[in-house]
Amino acid sequence: MARVTIPIGPQHPALKEPERFMVTVEGETIVDADVRIGHIHRGLEKLFEQRTYLQNIHITERICGICSFTHSTNFCQATEYILGVEPPRRGLYLRTLMNEFERIHSHLLWLGVAGHEMGFDTLLMWSWDDRERILDLFEDITGNRVTHAFNTIGGVRRDITDAQIQRILHTMDIMEERTKAYIQVGLNEQTILKRTQGVGILTTADAKRLCAVGPRLRASNVKYDVRKNDPYAAYGELPFEVITSDTLDVHGQLVVRALELLECVKMCRYMVQNLPAGEIRVKVPRKVPPGEAISRTEAPRGEDIHYLRSNGTDKPERLKVRAPTLANILNVAHTLKGANIADIPLIVAGIDPCMGCMDRVLILDRDKESCKVMSAEQLREYSIEWYRKEAYR
Amino acid sequence: MFEKMVKLSRVKSPWVCHFNSGSCNGCDIEIIAALMPRFDAERFGVLLKGSPRHADVLLCTGPVTGQMKERLIKIYEQMPEPKFVVAFGECACTGAVYTGAYNVEGGIDKVIPVNAYVPGCPPKPEAILDGVVKLLTAFKESE
Ligand code: SF4
Numbered sequence: 129m130a131r132v133t134i135p136i137g138p139q140h141p142a143l144k145e146p147e148r149f150m151v152t153v154e155g156e157t158i159v160d161a162d163v164r165i166g167h168i169h170r171g172l173e174k175l176f177e178q179r180t181y182l183q184n185i186h187i188t189e190r191i192c193g194i195c196s197f198t199h200s201t202n203f204c205q206a207t208e209y210i211l212g213v214e215p216p217r218r219g220l221y222l223r224t225l226m227n228e229f230e231r232i233h234s235h236l237l238w239l240g241v242a243g244h245e246m247g248f249d250t251l252l253m254w255s256w257d258d259r260e261r262i263l264d265l266f267e268d269i270t271g272n273r274v275t276h277a278f279n280t281i282g283g284v285r286r287d288i289t290d291a292q293i294q295r296i297l298h299t300m301d302i303m304e305e306r307t308k309a310y311i312q313v314g315l316n317e318q319t320i321l322k323r324t325q326g327v328g329i330l331t332t333a334d335a336k337r338l339c340a341v342g343p344r345l346r347a348s349n350v351k352y353d354v355r356k357n358d359p360y361a362a363y364g365e366l367p368f369e370v371i372t373s374d375t376l377d378v379h380g381q382l383v384v385r386a387l388e389l390l391e392c393v394k395m396c397r398y399m400v401q402n403l404p405a406g407e408i409r410v411k412v413p414r415k416v417p418p419g420e421a422i423s424r425t426e427a428p429r430g431e432d433i434h435y436l437r438s439n440g441t442d443k444p445e446r447l448k449v450r451a452p453t454l455a456n457i458l459n460v461a462h463t464l465k466g467a468n469i470a471d472i473p474l475i476v477a478g479i480d481p482c483m484g485c486m487d488r489v490l491i492l493d494r495d496k497e498s499c500k501v502m503s504a505e506q507l508r509e510y511s512i513e514w515y516r517k518e519a520y521r
Numbered sequence: 522m523f524e525k526m527v528k529l530s531r532v533k534s535p536w537v538c539h540f541n542s543g544s545c546n547g548c549d550i551e552i553i554a555a556l557m558p559r560f561d562a563e564r565f566g567v568l569l570k571g572s573p574r575h576a577d578v579l580l581c582t583g584p585v586t587g588q589m590k591e592r593l594i595k596i597y598e599q600m601p602e603p604k605f606v607v608a609f610g611e612c613a614c615t616g617a618v619y620t621g622a623y624n625v626e627g628g629i630d631k632v633i634p635v636n637a638y639v640p641g642c643p644p645k646p647e648a649i650l651d652g653v654v655k656l657l658t659a660f661k662e663s664e
Contacts, residue, residue, distance in 0.1 A: 168543050170586055171624035178621060187618050193547025193643065237550070256557040263554075274547040274643050 153469055161464035176447040181207055181281060181416060184444065188434075189275050191449060194237065197230045198427040199434075200279040203447070205360060206436035207281045209421035213412055217362070217404040219283030224362040225296075225399045226270070226278055227425070228392045232303065233262040234428035235385045235392075238477075239310065242382060245473040246323040251313070258306050261299050268292060283409025293400045300393050307389045314382050324379035328463045328475040331376060338459040341452045342430020343388070346372045347380035354426035366395050378474055415442045427452050531577055531603075532657045534566030538576030538600070542593050543625065544583030548610035548643040552580065555646035562650055573599045578653065581635075584612040584619045585626035597633045605660070606635045607652055611642040618642070 152160040172191060176184050188203040189196040201223060208215065215223070236259040243251030263273045269288055270276040278284055288296075314320055330340065335348035345352055353370040355363040371387040373380035416438040423434045430452030439445040463475055541549055555562045556569055570576045573596045585593060597606070608629040611617035616627030629635050636659075639652040 168541075168583075168586060169588065169624055170543055170584065170619055171622040172619075175619065175622040190545040190547065190612075190618050190642075193545040193550060196545075196547065253558055256554065257559060260554070260557070260559045273645065274551060275545075 151464065151469075151472065156469050158464050158467050158469065158472070161461045173447060173449065176444055178443065180414070180442045181444065182414075184447070185279060185281070186275075186277060188447075188449075189277065189279075192451065193274050194234055195230060195427045195429065195432070195452075196275050197226050197279070198425050198432055199449070199451075200276075201227060201361070202423045202425045202432055202434040203436070204279050204281045205425070206421045206423035206434050206447075207416060207438075208412075209423060210416055210419040210436065210438050211281070211412055213282055213410055215283040215410060216407040218287075218406045219408040219410075220362045221399050221403055222284045222288065222408060223279060224366070225396060226266075226276065226284075227361065228396050228399070229262055229265060231428045232389060232392045232396075233259050233266075235389050236262070238385060238428075239382070241477050242324075242378075242474065243320075245477045246319065248317075248319045251320075255310070258303070261302060265296060265299055268295060280409060282412040283407070285409070287408050288400075288403075293403070296400050297397065300397050304390065304393045307386065307393065310389070311383075311386045314379075314386050320382070321379065323474060324377060324382060325375070326377055327471050328378045328467065329376045330459055330463050334462060335459065338462055339455050340430075340459045341455045342427070343381050343384045344456050344459065345430065346370065347384045348376050349374045354424050354431050358424055360423070360425060362399070366398055368395050415440065416444070429453060430456060528661070532661050534568065535577045535653060535657060536568050536570045536575055537578045537580050537653070538570050538573045538596075539580045540573075540582070540593060540596055542581055542583035542589045542613070542629065543586035544610060544612065548582040548613070551643045551646050552582070552609065552649060555649045560646045560650070562646075565650065565654070567650070567653060573597075574601065576600055577603075578605045578607060578656070580607050580609050580649075581629045582609050582613050584616045584622075585629060585632055587624045587626075590626060590632055593629070593632055603660075605637070605656055606633060607637045607639060607656060608635045609639045609649065609652070610644060611640050614638045614640050 150162040151158055172187065175187060179187060185200050185203060188199045191199045236255045240252040240255040240259070243249065243255065266276060267273050269292060270278040270286060278286060330338075330344065330348045332349050335345050335350055340348060340350075349372050351370050351372050354360070355368070356370050368391045371384050371391065373383050375383070418438055418440045420435070420437040423436070425432050432452050433450040435446070435448040435450075436444055437446040460476055464472065467475055539549070539552055552569075554560065556567075573579065579597065579600060581593070583589070597604070606629065608614050612619055613629045616625060619625045620627055626632055637652050637656045639648050641648055644652075
């Protein structure tokens with residue numbers, strides 16, 4: 129059968145950042161996949177060097193708008209390591225609380241996107257509506273829905289009141305109920321099972337070899353979570369389980385994320401009920417002594433690493449960021465091999481890429497020398513249609 | 522008469538194409554949030570379209586990175602007349618936090634003409650609706 133190469137990307141009309149996949153197919157089956165990234169490259173790492181530490185908190189927040197809080201936590205942590213200061217416990221708890229809120233909103237976002245990719249738009253509407261509740265909490269506490277400016281070096285910038293704690297507990301009750309409903313849907317709904325089971329399988333050995341991170345890794349049955357393995361902020365004191373799944377496929381990722389939501393709710397409840405009293409931040413000097421540090425956090429999408437080197441001035445000498453999607457892109461290219469064209473959107477969405485999706489798919493037939501350009505929307509419709517027919521095959 | 526009708530329907534139901542020129546995603550999720558049940562932009566006839574060829578309004582986010590610059594121009598040229606461009610978000614308006622980075626142009630209006638600016642980092646979903654409505658009102662009153 130003729131081999132055909134399809135470039136996917138780099139532009140998507142909705143949701144995500146650009147990136148490009150080159151996919152070679154034989155009939156409906158993908159035989160090879162390659163990734164090209166960097167369309168969104170803004171030169172941030174160079175920019176960090178021109179800004180002071182305080183300004184950099186706000187830039188790290190804008191590395192990615194969805195996991196904004198993780199990045200700023202990471203940067204503040206690295207700076208605190210070099211300075212040798214430890215934020216007060218109340219500050220750490222609040223920081224952790226925000227991190228968990230972020231995980232809830234990000235996982236709900238993923239659930240919606242995954243639902244959209246498999247043609248189950250009702251799920252998209254539901255989960256994004258529930259996500260608004262978390263954004264309301266964010267707005268209540270930090271004053272902002274997406275980029276919070278809540279972190280600072282040495283703690284956090286705002287305290288929370290008792291009234292806010294009541295509102296958080298109330299929202300958590302609702303979230304728990306809704307999450308249980310999602311788990312029911314995820315485990316029983318035929319639309320989901322048919323599209324996700326056995327799709328995008330990544331074996332445990334491959335996951336380790338390709339350095340997968342986050343829910344993708346845990347769905348490949350590897351029990352690894354930075355929050356547990358290398359506790360930062362207040363995670364060492366919190367009760368929670370690391371969720372894994374042994375189904376290795378996209379459905380496993382869905383289950384991992386849904387069950388993690390329950391853990392998040394549990395942690396948030398514990399944190400606001402056991403919030404330590406006291407200060408929320410310590411004062412730190414503007415200039416940071418020479419030194420270097422590595423800080424790790426578990427972003428909603430996986431392990432996020434910041435490396436910081438200071439030189440005694442008020443500006444960092446080097447800040448290197450390794451975001452989780454970069455680690456996960458490799459295994460997407462791997463899992464795409466042997467998969468079906470119709471499964472591309474779901475496998476790519478599976479890792480919850482913080483960039484990249486599909487706008488134009490160019491189908492290039494080497495034999496016929498014909499070219500066909502497909503948009504992401506067409507590709508999605510194609511895949512839904514393909515599966516509809518599949519039922520009658 | 523016919524022209525009038527077309528204009529009226531354009532004002533009633535603007536079709537929007539979203540273009541990410543290198544943003545941090547913050548603005549993009551707010552645009553999607555505006556279409557979700559809470560804000561539901563569709564009740565005002567605002568419809569998100571995948572292709573620029575179907576769109577009346579190009580909703581741009583991001584400070585325009587080197588790689589996306591040409592694509593932005595291409596997409597702008599693909600849109601049918603009359604076309605409107607909305608720069609959504611602080612960094613699409615001026616470059617904001619990314620000012621001075623080596624790979625950004627620093628604003629949509631450095632590359633293509635912009636009709637409306639929605640500042641904020643990111644602006645709230647209500648602001649999108651407000652921006653689009655203001656733009657269309659201006660269009661309606663124009664000749
Ligand atoms: S305006 Fe702010 S939130 Fe929006 S894309 Fe730019 S940096 Fe991100």
